[in-house]
Amino acid sequence: MGQVRQGSATTTHAIRAAIQRSHASLATLSRELGINPKTVAKWRKRATVEDLKTGPKEPCSTTMSAEEEAMVVAFRRHTLLPLDDCLYALQPSIPHLTRSALHRCLQRHGISRLPDVDGDKPKRQRFKRYPIGFFHIDIAEVQTAEGKLYLFVAIDRTSKFAFVRLVHKAGKMAAAQFLRDLIAAVPYRLHKVLTDNGIQFANRSCDTTAFEHIFGRVCREHGIEHRLTKVRHPWTNGQVERMNRTIKEATVKRFHYDNHDQLRTHLDDFIAAYNFARRLKTLNGLTPYEYICKVWTSEPDRFIVNPIHQMPGLNS
Incomplete structure (x- = not known):
């Protein structure tokens, strides 16, 4: 098999080996082989006939200190x-x-690959693509030193925009008001919401009442399709379940709150940072609100107001 040499090399492996075996002077070998005496001296000192690697001996970044x-x-x-x-x-x-x-x-530094997690990885299925305006909604319990609160959480399936409210009682009236607040807070139209089958969102199958559930009525009044998850299939609403966990890990699981107001303030700050500052891989490095503004430029008919006017800053 042929040897691979550097482009400017003037000797082969055989010539280099002959130089290392010879006892002739540098000048004599230089004349016989037709090469520079410095080349002869270089290969005579070496114990191998292979070319050395080029580049710095201790690799380091050229852009970072x-x-x-x-x-x-x-x-x-x-x-x-x-x-x-x-x-x-x-x-x-x-x-x-x-x-x-x-x-x-x-x-x-040998850390370009993350360590593998033990166990078989389940095959991931891609979510069906929907335009912005499809929200997943759920409820979670949180605790402070004052007692228990209920956290309503909504997250857009496409833009990942999150909206939350803390309430003392998680009844159907609170759920309906949360939906109204969500509709008022989002700069575009909602077309679908997905919830579980809790009594806050839908009538139970055993109920004989013919009255429409108030949460469903709010959906109907605003032209929103209300979807329910399959019974005992919580993973259907997995996006908001994951958001619940993210919020808890950043708040009640990490900090102690003496009262509800402390939690409310910290929660508002976290959601603002998430919506306006957290860059998400699933959005190609955009924040949820940057993605919303991007959609505004291509699909303005879906919007009620210009989302740029709701960006935090001097114009807010």
Whole structure:
């Protein structure tokens, strides 16, 4: 099999081996082989006939300082976040960080691949694509030192925009009011909502009443299709179930709250940061509200108001 040499090489493996075996002077070998005496001296000193690797002996980043590289490595090892999530989290601190530079840095330190989780991974199925305006809604219980509260959570299936409310009682009137508040808060029209079969959202099958459930009536008044999950199939509403867990991990599972107002304030701050600042891989690096503004430019007929007017800042 032929040998692979550097493009500027003037010797073959056989010539290099002959140089290393010969006892002739450098000048003599240089004349006989027709090469530079420095080349003869170089190969005589070496114990191998292979070309050395080019590039720096200690690879390092050309765009990041040693401190920034150490920050990247520590962040990856501590959080075990995927590549894109690491990029979005680190760019505010390292503005010149690019995806390729981050990937090369992780490769140099041997942490470019996350450790495999034991067990068989279930096959993931893609969600059916819907236009914005399809919300998943659910209820969760939370605790403070004052007692128990109920958390209504809604998340858009497509834009991932989240909306929450804390209430003392989670009855059907509270659920209907939550839906009204959601409709008023979102800059586009809702066309579908998905809930479980709880009494807050639908009449029970054993009820004989002919009256329309108030939650369904609010849906009908606003032209919204109300869908229910299959009984004992909570994973059908998995998006909002996952959002419930995210909210709890960021609030009540991590901090102690002396009263309900403390939780309410922290929850509002977290949801604002999520909607307006958290860049999501599923949205190609956009925040939920950036994605909504992007849809506004291509499908303005779906909107009630210009979403740019609702962005936090000087115009809010």
